[in-house]
Amino acid sequence: MRNLLDFLIKYKHWLLFIFLEVISFVLLFRFNGYQGSVFFTSANVVTGKVYQMTNNLTGYFHLKTINSDLVQHNAELSIQLEHLKEAYKKLTADTTVIEQMKQEALMDCRLIKANVINNSTIHANNFITIDKGEADGVQKEMGVVSGSGIVGIVYQTSAHYAVIIPVLNSKSSISCKIRRSDYFGFLKWEGGSPEFAYIKDMPRHSIFEVGDTIVTSGHSAIFPSGVLVGTVDDVGDSNDGLSYSIRVKLFTDFARLNEVRVIERSNIEEQLELEESVVNKER
Amino acid sequence: MLEFLERIGWFVGLVLVQVLVLSHVHIYGYATPFLYIFFVLSLNSGIDRNILLIWAFAIGLTVDIFCNTPGMHTAAITLVAFLRQPILKGVVIKEVEEEFEPCISTMGFFPYLKYTLLCTLIFCSVVEMIDTFSFFDLKELGLKIITDTLITLVCIFCVEAVFRRDKSEERF
Structure with missing residues (x-):
């Protein structure tokens, strides 16, 4: 018994090392196994705040490209819209049908x-x-x-x-x-x-x-x-x-x-x- | 006490630099610097191994939580902390009895280079092996490990040059 205790005390850093490695591998596989807890991800409060603060700063750097993308997208969409409006007009003169279709498309999505x-x-x-x-x-x-x-x-x-x-x-x-x-x-x-x-x-x-x-x-x-x-x-x-x-x-x-x-x-x-x-x- | 606060300062500083800047650096998809291992490498040589392990575990877990990779950095940095003592002993050839902080001025350039190179190589190998576990490609893996190690070494030597020089000048 005494020998065992001596052994444990002498090699306690080995035990600690193995213990810590086991914890990390448990974390590694548990997270990948879909049951991970929010605490160990960047969705927890502290990490979320830190990332949000930096994003508030760095978000400005991309504004120019995002803006040009949006303008382009907007232009494309308005052209499409014109085309579609014309197509609708040709297909049906009844406006209630159009309204109904529009509502149905967005009904189950927010x-x-x-x-x-x-x-x-x-x-x-x-x-x-x-x-x-x-x-x-x-x-x-x-x-x-x-x-x-x-x-x-x-x-x-x-x-x-x-x-x-x-x-x-x-x-x-x-x-x-x-x-x-x-x-x-x-x-x-x-x-x-x-x-x-x-x-x-x-x-x-x-x-x-x-x-x-x-x-x-x-x-x-x-x-x-x-x-x-x-x-x-x-x-x-x-x-x-x-x-x-x-x-x-x-x-x-x-x-x-x-x-x-x-x-x-x-x-x-x-x-x-x-x-x-x-x-x-x-x- | 002051020393402890300084250590906490390094801890927070290195974690923030790592997760906000360095983890997003990927030169051509490779070469990500893992500067935060400098925290473990620079601790006093006389530190108790258990305490060293716990510090390493703490910083690894913190980086992991920020990077959404629970366990990956923790496992690697704990291994490095565990192997630090034998590596340090092997690298410093002459018998140094008193404690020292591992840096160029106390160890000499080449022993320090060998020490950091070994530790960084072990760390990057473990991290990249765990990371690319699902798509195993030996060539890609080797390239990643080598580029990561090189850029991490460069970063460590930069920090060493900027922050540690003050210290050695104070001494003389």
């Missing part, structure tokens, strides 16, 4: 405006922190978009901050389709350049061309269908050779993300409940 306060594009698992949380209506598993396209999915929320898993994360998987032909697959990221992601399971018989636009499919309850994702940049074979692997050039520039919108869908519970009940029955 957009929550948020600012990115921390962002990275270089790791295998990148995360984005935004300055809106549960108090503003942001919940886990809501979709997040920017002015130019899709961003990611809310992962952790605290009262005033939230962490997002963007497309640029090895765990991100978002259901997408080719807008022209409606064939769908899952968008994944494989590390490397933050400009490109991949759809690995596009069926062999699907029809598409390089340059086609890819949008969200609306199959998941997170994103409504038709949110812009990117364009087909290159086509190859998937690893098993059974399907096409598409390289997608993303519309969103993750390295320069500043303002985003969180999509709150009101009838999401109904869809989820229905899907869950089916899964439970199959078991």
Whole structure:
């Protein structure tokens, strides 16, 4: 017994070392195992405040480019609007139908405006922190978009901050389709350049061309269908050779993300409940 | 007491510089400086190993919480703190009985270079290995480790030159 105690005292730094390493690896794997706690992320109060303060300063540096982007976007949209108005007029003279269509399109979605306060594009698992949380209506598993396209999915929320898993994360998987032909697959990221992601399971018989636009499919309850994702940049074979692997050039520039919108869908519970009940029955 | 406050000052300063500036530096997608390990490298050589481990764990965890990488930096910096004593002993050839703060003026240039190089290399290897765990690519990994180590060394020597020079001048 005495020998044992002597041994323990002599090598107590070994024990402490092993103990601390075990804690870090538990943190490492627990966080990756989706059950991570908000405390250990940049959504906790102290880190959130620090990042918000610096963002208030550095946000000004990008204003010029953001402004020019907005002007461009605005111009494009107003041109589109004119075209659409004309098309509407030709198609139907009945104005009540137009009003009804407009309302239906926005009926089940509410957009929550948020600012990115921390962002990275270089790791295998990148995360984005935004300055809106549960108090503003942001919940886990809501979709997040920017002015130019899709961003990611809310992962952790605290009262005033939230962490997002963007497309640029090895765990991100978002259901997408080719807008022209409606064939769908899952968008994944494989590390490397933050400009490109991949759809690995596009069926062999699907029809598409390089340059086609890819949008969200609306199959998941997170994103409504038709949110812009990117364009087909290159086509190859998937690893098993059974399907096409598409390289997608993303519309969103993750390295320069500043303002985003969180999509709150009101009838999401109904869809989820229905899907869950089916899964439970199959078991 | 004063020494303790100074240490806290270095702690906060290095963490803020790391998470607000240096963690966002990626030259061509590689070369990220991890300057905050200077905190562990510069602690007095006579410090109790347990206390050293706990300091390292604390700074690693703080950086991790800011960077959304719980465990990654903590594991690496704790390992470096654990290996610091043997490395320091191996690098300083002549018997130095009294305690010293590891820096160029107390150790000499080449022993100090060897000491920082070894510690930084161990740290960057562990961090990058954990980080690229999901997409394993040996060439990419090697390149990242080497560039990270080099730029971290450069940063450490800059800090060393700017802050530590005052100290040695005071002494003489």
